[in-house]
Amino acid sequence: MVEVCALGIDVGSTTAKIVGVDADGRIVWHNLEQADPQVGVQVERFLELAHEVAPKVTDPAGGGDGNGVPLIATGYGRKLVHQASRTVTEITCHARGIYRELGHGGTLVDIGGQDSKVIGISSKGEVIDFSMNDKCAAGTGRFLENTASRLGVELNQLGDVTLSTEEEVSISSTCTVFAESEVISLIAHGVSTEPILRGLHRSLVKRVVAMIRSVGLRPPLMLSGGVVLNPAIPRLLQEETGEEVIIPHHPQLIGALGAALIGLELVE
Numbered sequence: 001m002v003e004v005c006a007l008g009i010d011v012g013s014t015t016a017k018i019v020g021v022d023a024d025g026r027i028v029w030h031n032l033e034q035a036d037p038q039v040g041v042q043v044e045r046f047l048e049l050a051h052e053v054a055p056k057v058t059d060p061a062g063g064g065d066g067n068g069v070p071l072i073a074t075g076y077g078r079k080l081v082h083q084a085s086r087t088v089t090e091i092t093c094h095a096r097g098i099y100r101e102l103g104h105g106g107t108l109v110d111i112g113g114q115d116s117k118v119i120g121i122s123s124k125g126e127v128i129d130f131s132m133n134d135k136c137a138a139g140t141g142r143f144l145e146n147t148a149s150r151l152g153v154e155l156n157q158l159g160d161v162t163l164s165t166e167e168e169v170s171i172s173s174t175c176t177v178f179a180e181s182e183v184i185s186l187i188a189h190g191v192s193t194e195p196i197l198r199g200l201h202r203s204l205v206k207r208v209v210a211m212i213r214s215v216g217l218r219p220p221l222m223l224s225g226g227v228v229l230n231p232a233i234p235r236l237l238q239e240e241t242g243e244e245v246i247i248p249h250h251p252q253l254i255g256a257l258g259a260a261l262i263g264l265e266l267v268e
Helices: 039-053 090-102 141-151 155-162 176-188 193-215 232-241 251-264
Strands: 006-011 015-021 027-034 071-074 106-111 116-121 127-133 221-224
Touching: 006 039, 006 090, 006 251, 015 039, 015 251, 027 039, 027 251, 071 090, 071 251, 090 106, 090 116, 090 127, 090 221, 090 251, 106 193, 116 193, 127 193, 141 155, 141 176, 141 193, 155 193, 155 232, 176 193, 193 232, 221 232, 221 251
Parallel strands: 006 071, 106 221
Antiparallel strands: 006 015, 015 027, 106 116, 116 127
């Protein structure tokens, strides 16, 4: 059994994450699953799991008044978490989470399945500025997922296959649909998978770098989100910016951690 004082849940388009923190804001429990279209059912299951490890978790909407622990929701589907004490934007939660994990400000890049965010964070952990891409799949994990499927490469192998070559084919299309057509044409002309993948990764990274420049790069450069588990992303991002890239221990949990930390403030 663990002592959970606040919960944070991050309902993304690809994965759903929940984090429990103790009174000092340390992660003492977490769970991560592929996102379920039935968000309510998944949240109920998450809370049941939390109750198994921390019996105090009974009524998260109680807000820390003795009827349970506060639950703060963030992410793409946060408004569907009806049990939440409060919903908070991803920008705020990611900034709070990364500051807790690394202890300093800088520029945070969060590449998700459906959107990407660049957040400028002060030395005190405050959001200075941000840029968000949520209108187009280019620059997100979906961009790579769609083309990887077309190339017959498993998602967990994308990075290794990409970095296995120095050859690179330029992908000119910034739209996922047109990029897929471009990939089909390259395959038809006998171009190998590896340089195509490297070109696709380069295209995504260049789009993210454009977002970084719009916000203004404040070193160090930090990464969060499941896509950064792909080793080609930090490698190419470092090449494009010339900055060392820092990845926290649990990059997928940063948003949920930030939400839980905000929930901790509701506890008397």
